[in-house]
Amino acid sequence: xxxxxxxxxxxxxxxxxxxxxxxxxxxxxxxxxxxxxxxxxxxxxxxxxxxxxxxxxxxxxxxxxxxxxxxxxxxxxxxxxxxxxxxxxxxxxxxxxxxxxxxxxxxxxxxxxxxxxxxxxxxxxxxxxxxxxxxxxxxxxxxxxxxxxxxxxxxxxxxxxxxxx
Numbered sequence: 001x002x003x004x005x006x007x008x009x010x011x012x013x014x015x016x017x018x019x020x021x022x023x024x025x026x027x028x029x030x031x032x033x034x035x036x037x038x039x040x041x042x043x044x045x046x047x048x049x050x051x052x053x054x055x056x057x058x059x060x061x062x063x064x065x066x067x068x069x070x071x072x073x074x075x076x077x078x079x080x081x082x083x084x085x086x087x088x089x090x091x092x093x094x095x096x097x098x099x100x101x102x103x104x105x106x107x108x109x110x111x112x113x114x115x116x117x118x119x120x121x122x123x124x125x126x127x128x129x130x131x132x133x134x135x136x137x138x139x140x141x142x143x144x145x146x147x148x149x150x151x152x153x154x155x156x157x158x159x160x161x162x163x164x165x
Contacts, residue, residue, distance in 0.1 A: 002043075003036070006034050009087050009088050012087050013033075013087035016087060027079060042085075045060070048072075060072050129161070130160065133160045134155035135156045137154065137155045137156050141156070143156050144156060
């Protein structure tokens with residue numbers, strides 16, 4: 001999975017910087033291909049950010065003694081983190097179904113590889129019971145649905161395993 005992230009990030013960055021008009025002071029001029037080590041540091045920092053919440057990305061690299069997190073600078077530099085974040089697409093858009101396709105999955109970029117891996121790895125010996133569920137969410141997203149008959153009326157539609165039959 002790391003290798004796919006590295007390959008697709010580099011591909012997307014190359015495409016984006018080639019076809020866009022970059023300003024003279026654009027940070028994209030400093031882009032160099034992502035390595036496996038860079039991606040590991042990036043993902044480690046993303047996990048850390050889900051545990052230690054700070055209001056801004058920049059605060060993770062601060063030297064201010066009340067907020068300073070030792071070791072962050074050794075994972076990935078701030079500018080490098082922001083560049084990777086800018087060009088992280090997770091999947092190749094050339095494989096995506098057209099936008100007007102009714103079967104198009106809105107999370108194609110994120111889930112295409114994972115779904116394929118799960119389908120090849122999961123082999124149930126029994127019938128699996130699946131139910132529609134709502135993950136409560138009231139933020140702005142094109143994936144939010146309203147279902148008046150559910151306990152959480154606003155949220156993201158999900159299909160969940162309820163058990164075995």
